Amino acid sequence: LGVLSTPRPPLVQAIFNRDVEEVRSLLNQKENINVLDQERRTPLHAAAYIGDVAILELLILSGESQGPPKSGLHPELAGRKALHVLLKHQADVNARDKHWQTPLHVAAANRATKCVEALVPLLSTVNVADRTGRTALHHAVHSGHLEMVNLLLNKGASPSTCDKKDRQPLHWAAFLGHLEVLKLLVARGADVTCKDRRGYTLLHTAAAGGQIEVVRHLLRLGVEIDEPNSFGNTALHIACYMGQDAVANELVNVGANVNQPNEKGFTPLHFAAVSTNGALCLEILVNNGADVNFQSKEGKSPLHMAAIHGRFTRSQILIQNGSEIDCADKYGNTPLHVAARYGHELLISTLMTNGADTARRGIHDMFPLHLAVLFGFSDCCRKLLSSGQLYSIVSSLSNEHVLSAGFDINTPDSLGRTCLHAAASGGNVECLNLLLSSGADLRRKDKFGRTPLHYAAANGSYQCAVTLVTAGAAVNEPDGKGCSALHYAAASDTYRRAEVPCGGSEEEPLKESRLKEAFFCLEFLLDNGADPSLRDKQGYTAVHYAAAYGNRQNLELLLEMSFNCLEDVESSVPVSPLHLAAYNGHCEALKALAETLVNLDVRDHKGRTALYLATERGASECVQVLTSHGASALVKERKRKWTPLHAAAANGNTDSLHLLIDSGERADITDVMDIHGQTPLMLAIMNGHVDCVHLLLDKGSTADAADKRGRTALHRGAVTGCQDCVAALLEHDAFALCRDWRGRTPLHLASARGHLPALRSLLRAALATDPLDAGVDYSGFSPMHWASYSGHEDCLELLLEHNPFAYLEGNPFTPLHCAVINNQEGTAEMLVEALGAKIVNSRDAKGRTPLHAAAFADNVRALQLLLRHQAQVDSADRLGRTPLMVASESGHSAALEFLLFQAKANITVLDVNKNTALHLACSKGHEKCALLILGETQDLGLINASNSALQMPLHIAARNGLASVVQALLSRGATVLAVDEEGHTPALACAPNKDVADCLALILSTMKPFPPKDALGSFSLGLLTNCGIAAKAAALPHGSSCPYSPERPGAIGLDGCYPE
Incomplete structure (x- = not known):
């Protein structure tokens, strides 16, 4: 529980003083028995903490007894009496502190058995959990109090209950070495093989705690010795990592696998090699056959692990027991590379003494020396140079090299960097001097064309730069990108990052020191001939780099040195320093430039000024600097003609927008328009930036300004549905009935997008403005049309409540037409139920009903709905077409099938x-629809019906190549010799055009006469069979009359083909 927070309530203070009389006195004075301290602990918690059962009982039995408290009160009797008094005085035995611990938790943790005996009868369960999921039994086991554990178990505590990490009381007993408690729990049914959420067994936890007796007992119980946890670690791994040598020895002696790898491939030996206290564990493992050369999944051996932390003694043990000196991991690094990287000089000596190869290539083909100098370990550098440099033994007789070893100090890595490059990058001048004195080539370039001086300048290393220039490095040597050392020095603070603790006290002083050193480096280069006017291959000078990375001191120095070429500095080719500083939000650098340069409105290739970029990026401090130095807020970029105000409003940068407006450049600055006529207010609303909207309106922006399409800010508010924006506009008297180039008001757009709150506000404003306005656009469509078409039922409901007969105004293509044609069943049903038969059979300008629209959209459910409400299934439009004919022509088989078979x-x-539905289906090539119609009829009158062009369905089906339809027509007795108005039979209708048909007719007319009837019959049947369209239906009776095809000259039926 810890010390209770001060100030303590008087009752709690009396309890901690163990003053029973004072407690009784306070209770008699009606002191609040459930008072909470700052940690939300009650007096019951305090009494349970100090373990004073007398005070605890006094609190529970407050007010019943005037005599001295009886500390030996029987629990059951206490419970019966306490329950009544507790209810009467409301002493809360279930009160929880901020950790959700009850008085029972506190008493169990502090071995107060008498208190527990007094509390338990008043509780519904002893298994209540605190914030971490631990019960009173967890706390009792943690304390190791056997009597308390036994008491709780007897009172119903579950021995297998888990906390939020799935740890059981057994885990705590094993970890803390409470062997007797563990035995008791096991005897009462706890599972000795239990695991927590991360797979830790009791053996793992006992090993972690170094509890040798618990380990032995668990092993006697037969637990699995090599059971891995979720990370693949066995108990031996854990013992070695924690440095528990006695446990490790016990596990090894009873047969634990010393070479079992975990999920990352590390064995217990790897853990022993790296652990702070794992030296004895390592000896035990090595002496018991552990593989000293076992490599992890990344290729690291135990010797690699020892090298990371410089475990000198352990590395010697490993080497003496056969560890491979030059074993490489998957990056190519040997233990010598690792020791050099972490600066362990003594270990480097040991490895080199035992034959480690100093010329072995590691990551990026680096030598160990690369890593030592890169991280600034001069002692390691000295050691590697003294023993590892290339040397040769020359024969005195033959004058030839007979032996060579070591490495060439100028050997590059895979990126062309020598050890001198690495030392310059690391910034340790001692390492640099050691390399130079050993013959390192300071003019050597890497694959990017960079010399060591480039690296020193990039890291702002003044001393290294001085050393290299003094030794003869060329200060104006360009790299592959055309950058000199001065370019890198100008941006040096970006490249160099010191490792300091996050939020540490040394961060600011260290940063200041780094900035000073970078400045001295830049100053030194300039003093030694570095040319500030040099441009890289993209045209950037050092001034550009300093501006881009925001180093004001460097920038001021460069501007001073570039005073004679300020025109080049101000040039926007490719981008001016002003733009770079503004884009990256470097206000200090921007201030230095603004105080030096004359023209702050220089534009880039897109026409954007520095002020535009700063505003777009939300860098309000930069905006303030530029506006205070006279930068214009009205310069437009080239593509959209946006000003900085447009950019600020579109991106919601309220602070920047405020600064631009307050610059006072023009009275109507807030109403400046872009190429589409949009004002900043419109852009703010389109992007939902409410703060910008309020600011612009308060600063005088015109609420009813329209763009080139007549759309105002209110139109945009209706589209986005931003209620706050719409409300702000209406508060500033925006006109709710303003119309765009199509006559649409904001109400139309809100209805189309389904923004109910905005629509309600707009409707209210529209009624107040002009209650007689019809509210239709130039196409005659009202907001109700758009709400119905888009399926926004809530908006439609509001519009119907307002004016249910609005559909009578404007376009006769009603809202119901709109709903069914766009498959909006919800709005269609609302309209039918609200308006009934009046709208169900309404007609548009072409005489089409909603049923026509549903058929056109293949909307079967809408067809069902309309027919249920007395829609006329055979109503014809002005072209004489019924919904069935519309479905046929559109090829909508589902609607056609419903209209045919159900309607x-x-x-x-x-x-x-004179077209039938069959004509229309065939004319559009809708084979399925035609077959559906034919499946419903055997009527020759319909099959041979001709339209005004004297074409039968057979003519049209043949012309469109509908083979199955032709087959069905022929099987039902369709006339094959009937001619259309051009004199063509169905056979000739197959010709691609009239000329081809005429030619085909001429050819047929000159052919030999037909063979006899029987021969012709068999011939024609064979032809039909070969064509795949042989008639399968029974012969139809001849002579039936056709009411759709009146007799005409030249029309010959099948009966007239063959004379008797």
């Missing part, structure tokens, strides 16, 4: 061109 639509209706 029983008339298939014999003719349109103004």
Whole structure:
């Protein structure tokens, strides 16, 4: 529980003083028995903590007894009496502190058995958990109090209950070495093989705690000795990592696998090699056959692990027991590379003494020396240079090299960097001097064309730069990108990052020191001939780099040195320093430039000024600097003609927008328009930036300004549905009925997008403005049309409540037409239920009903809905077409099938061109629809019906290549010799055009006469069979009359083909 927070309530203070009389006195004075301290602990918690059962009972039995408390009160009797008094005085035995611990938790943790005996009868369960999921039994086991554990178990505590990490009381007993408690728990049913959430067994936890007796007992119980946890670690791994040598020895002696790898391939020996206290564990493992050369999945051997932390003694043991000196991991690094990287000089000596190869290539083909100098370990550098440099033994007789070893100090890595490059990058001048004195080539370039001086300058290393220049390095030597050392020095603070603790006290002083050193480096280069006017291959000078990376001191120095070429500095080719500083938000660098340069409105290739970029990026401090130095807020970029105000409003940068408006450049600055006529207010609303909207309106932006399409800010508010924006505009008297180039008001757009709150506000404003406005656009569509078409039921409901007969105004293509044609069943049903038959059978300008629209959209459910409400299934439009004919022509088989089979639509209706539904299906090539119609009829009158062009369905089906339809027509007795108005039979209708048909007719007319009837019959049947369309239906009776095809000259039926 810890010390209770001060100030303590008087009752809690009396309890901690163990002053029973004072406690009784306070209770008699009606002191709040459930008072909470700052940690939300009650007096019951305090009494349980100090373990004073007398005070605890006094609190529970407050007010019942005037005599001295009886500390030996029997629990059951106490429970019966306490329960009544507790309810009467409301002493809360279930009170929880901020850790959710009850008085029972506190008493169990502090071995207060008498208190527990007094509390348990008043509780519904002893298994209540605290914030971490631990019960009173967890706390009792943690304390190791056998009597308390036994008491709780007897009172119903579950021995296998888990906390939020799935740890059971057994885990705590094993970890803390409470052997007797562990035995008791096991005897009461706890599972000795239990695991927590991360797979830790009791053996793992006992090994971690170094509890040798618990380990032995668990082993006697038969637990699995090599059971891995979720990370693959066995108990031996854990013992070695924690440095528990006695446990490790016990596990090894009873047969633990010393070479079992975990999920990353590390064995217990790897853990022993790296652990702070693992030296004895390592000896035990090595002496018991552990593989000293076992490599992890990354290729690291135990010797690699020892090298990371410089475990000198352990590395010697490993080497003496056969560890491979030059074993390489998957990056190519040997233990010598690792020791050099972490600066362990003594270990380097040991490895080199035992034959480690100093010329072995590691990561990026680096030598160990690369790594030592890169991380600034001069002692390691000295050691590697003294013993590892290339040497040769020359024969005195033959004058030839007979032996050579070591490495060439100028050997590059895979990126062309020598050890001198690495030392310059590391910034340790001692390492640099050692390399130079050993013959390192300071003019050597890497694959990017960079010399060591480039690296020293990039890291702002003044001393290294001085050393290299003094030794003869060329200060104006360009690299592959055309950058000199001065370019890198100008941006040096970006490249160099010191490793300091996050939020540490040394961060600011260290940063200041780094900045000073970088400045001295730049100054030194300039003093020694570095040319500030040099440009890289992209055209950037050192001034550009300093501006881009925000180093004001460097920038001021470079500007001073570039005073004679300020025109080049101000140039926007490719980008001016002003733009770079503004884009990256470097206000200090921007201030230095603004105080030096004359023109702050220079534009880049897209026409953007520095102020535009700063505003777009939300760098309000940069905006303030530029506006205070006279930068214009009205310069437009080239593509969209946006000003900085447009950019600020579109991106929601309120602070920047405020600064731009307050610059006072023009009275109507807030109403400046872009190429589309949009004001900043419109852009702020389109992107939902409410703060910018309020600011612009308060600063005088015109609420009803329209763009080139007549759309205002209110139109945009309706589209986005931003209620706050719409409300702000209406508060500033925006006109709710303003119309765009198509006559649409904001109400139309809000209805189309389904923004109910905005629509409600706009409707209210529209009624207040002009209650007689019809509210239709230039196409005659009202907001109700758009809400119905888009399926926004809530908006439609509001509009119907407002004016249910609005559909009578404007376009006769009603909202119901709109709903069914766009498959919006919800709005269609609302309209039908609200308006009934009046709208169900309404007609548009072409005489089409909503049923026509549903058929056109193949909307079967809408067809069902409309027919349930007395829609006329055979109503014809002005072209004489019924919904069935519309479905046929559109090829909508589902709608056609419903109208045919369920609605029983008339298939014999003719349109103004005497086309039937079958004609229309064939004319559009809708084979399935044609077959559905034919499946419903055997009527020759329909099959041979001709339209105004004297074409039968057979003509049209043949012309469109509908083989299955032709087959069905022929099987039902379709006339094959009937001619259309051009004199063509169905056979000639197959010709691609009239000329081809005429030619085919001429050819047929000169052919030999037909063979006899029987021969012709067999011939024609064979032809039909070969064509795949042989008639399968029974012969139809001849002579039936056709009401759709009146007799005409030249029309010959099948009966007239063959004379008797």
